[in-house]
Amino acid sequence: MPRLETFDMKIKTGKRGPDKAPWYEINGFKLDFDEMTGGNGPAETLELTGEPQSFPHSLVLVGPSEGEWDIEGIEITYHVMGAPPYTLRLGGVTLDAETNLNIWYDRPPKVIDV
């Protein structure tokens, strides 16, 4: 498991959004995002940067404290120590007061045409 220095997220909200600043948890500890632009109201795009500087046994985006958050898609770029950054794209999901979203993924294996 690499040490995660920072990660950037771009979250596209669908019809319903909390319109409140989200936070994340790493290894069960709650952290605020260090940079935030845009919004997570309906049809908005939110760009976030987190700087955990730690080894992520778990990394989750915390769901809203009330209501539902329709996420159309997320793009995450991980900046890990000692290796180039890598980017993943996630599809749609709905979060609520009872759910968090897993956002930690190891570097995907390389796929080539042969």
Next chain:
Amino acid sequence: MGSWFSKVFEKKKLEESAATAVVPEAIETDEAPESALPLPRKVISAPILADADSTTAPEGGIAIKAKLDEAKDTVTFLFDRQLLDGYSCWCADRKAAEASSPLALAVFDAGGAGTVLVYSSTLAVTRDGTGREGLEDYARRIGGVLRESLLAGVEAATPDFLEGMPSEEEFRALLQEVIDTEINPGIASHSGVITLNRVRGNTAYITMGGGCQGCAASSITLRSGIETSFRNVAPKLGALLDETDHEAGANPYFTDLPAGMGV
């Protein structure tokens, strides 16, 4: 012969304590009781989206992608067609490939292969550790061998492959007995449990639960322990697929591999 599980998951003997347990007395206060802690949230996953297909024009009409796993020294070849329908073919060595899969035999004869698994539209090769070429170079070389073989009409399985194949019910009974008598008693000390979900053809689908779910050592338990035990009782077993959602594991036994415990 002691099983892999009894050696690895050694139960610790509990020593009887001579001392009686001490139960603290409840302290009465006038303070109101603490409000209940919020229930832990469920962690869910969103689907991972693949990048736009960047396949170049398929050579000879056969499109092949290779997924490289450097950690396991394995290449999984993904074809644009079914290689084997309804069954999977596991070849532990060249001799097994000679008996059951001409396509796998071509891979062994090209050099460098340790094991080959043909399943659905994929063919996975784990190297034998003798070659010096990088994994990507190896993938390109073997990809060429596979394309040539398929264009020449080489089959993924011999006509005799299905001869003597146990029924799904027979597979299920054999594997369930091993789970009940060897595997689950062995991993119970780590709060682990294995469930056989189903058998399709000769492919088995399992879920690793309890302390196994999300455990950093689960892949070792699967390959070194479960797969070995299964193949000992069911030599015609093909692919063994883990359907566990390891990212949802709430209490994995190992969150990271202990020192010296490699794949």
